[in-house]
Amino acid sequence: MKRREFIAASAALLVSPRRSLAQGTRRRVGFLAMDVVEPTVQKAWLEGLRKHGWIDGRNLIIEYRYAPSPDRLPAFAAELVALSPDLLIAPNPPAAAALKSATASIPIVFVAASFPERLGLVQSMSHPGGNITGLAAVAPGFVGKLIELLREMVPTASKIAVLVNPGTPGHRLIVAEELPQTARNLGVALPIVEATTVEELDVAFASAAAEHADAISVLGDALTVNNAPRVTALAAKHRLPAIYLFRLFATNGGLISYGPDLADLFIRAGGYVDKILKGAKPSDLPVELPTKFELVINRKTANALGLTVPPTLLAQAMEVIE
Template sequence: MKRREFIAGTAALLISPCYSRAQGKRRRLGFLAVGDGGGKALNQAELVLLDTLRSLGWIEGKNLVIEYRFSHPSDRLATSVADLIALSPELFVAPGPQAAVALKSATTTIPIVFVSVADPVKLGLVQSLSRPEGNVTGLSTMVPDDFLAKRLEILRELVPRASKIALLVNPANPMQRLYLAEDVPRIGRELGVALLPVEAATAEELDVAFASAAAQHADAIIDFGDTLTYVQAPRIIALAAKYRLPANYLFRHYADGGLSVYGADPRDLFRRAAHYVDKILKGAKPSELPVERPTKFELIINMKTAKALGLTVSPSLLVRADEVIE
């Protein structure tokens, strides 16, 4: 081999992506968590993102740097976003609609992968699920359409005489604000049930929300589900028991004490999000990656909690359940 060809070949190797990763070149990500989650650490579902990235060869502290910002309370969100933008990350991960909307408003160039956003089209994050356009893509949650109606139907099978059902919502969550304004009134009319929103934007406000549901004589309650309620699951389950409110929850880990769960597994969503991060770091554009939906919804019934509430679970509901906890 001629000396000039050897030098050219060596130079090409040095600048190749595979060689750079092997040598531990660090890629920088930004991770923005929003809401009163009760701490400044990743929750169990978010940790799956790191585990999956490691399995794909992206190791934090070696070839990957992740800049975390936890906005607690949420009025520090603008500061957190500015801090992350100043660090010039190659990609953002946005768990939840508040983080996704804040980041999209701040940059049109840095790729953003959102996780657990119910309807990213309605929220204005993407043009469509199949063609996101722009710099944003990710994983949605509340699919199929009228997902709330399906959760209400499950709860009414558990409590057939329920005519008033409270909705535990976070007023700081833009996705939930949209549902309250556009979908909740229609669904209430169609199902012939009074839907009573009770609000909590912080952990402390959860107590007030449940007291309000009881004061309005709610027969049951649905937790809309977001970052706040995911982390505060034990507190919410205890409050439902205190006020003897049959409840339906969105996330699987509520099944340990919670009456019923119907929803997608957030751990699976974060696992799949890690693959999108991997693809973008390897050169893919967000606009080329369709927004993915949950692939499986799980219905879980906790019979111990049902008995404690004096409820009789119908055989038809038990047959449909993916898991029954005795």
């Protein structure tokens, strides 16, 4: 090599090590979801990463894949696995199941997954085992709490329809194990109405009204969350007081919502990402439960239904929409 070329090459190495190092140490994360993630949740997810020094586009590359329907999840999961990411994120149980089926080696963190142990995602909450861990959405018995809150809002309700998606494993568990016990404990009838598609949502609400339900509890999943305005509009159309799992429904005209603070769960997910990217194994990281819950009441909707919000509920509410 000529002296001039050697000096030029040496100079280039001296002035650009920071850039080369930054490019070389970027970690790759795959994110598999059903439909586009709500803006507040997306913001919380990135904030949780930033708290631990991980910034998309700087030292992190996040690959997003959005499956338009559950049957497309396996293909998108395989696509992400083929990219050989350092970590995979699943914001709901179906995505977590698809990723778990796609890889037994790449670490997976689920967020807001209901009943992860009972659905076989982990061996146990304290010792997940395998390559997957994360944050649960609710604990067993939570549906009973929803029904109690709805009855507090509508004290005369003796028949409360429950909207479930039979394609959602967590819903099947609730129907088989929790609803019979809740009905006995609270002395109410809990007829089931089902929907697996957007079109079936209309039929489900019409069925609840035809059965003369006094109110309805809408179990959360990708179908209802991604169609929240339609769901709350159907409840209003059939004049059914309804309770939902996430505040998104109350802000879209739903009567009342009570459930985990999703933003907080996604912020906390950043801690799992940080630990795993620094060498921790998912099997050694216990599954955590929500620590923050949100009760949101839409008083405008209550007035439209001729309901008076009890002071006890108002006192518990994190937000009251006038």
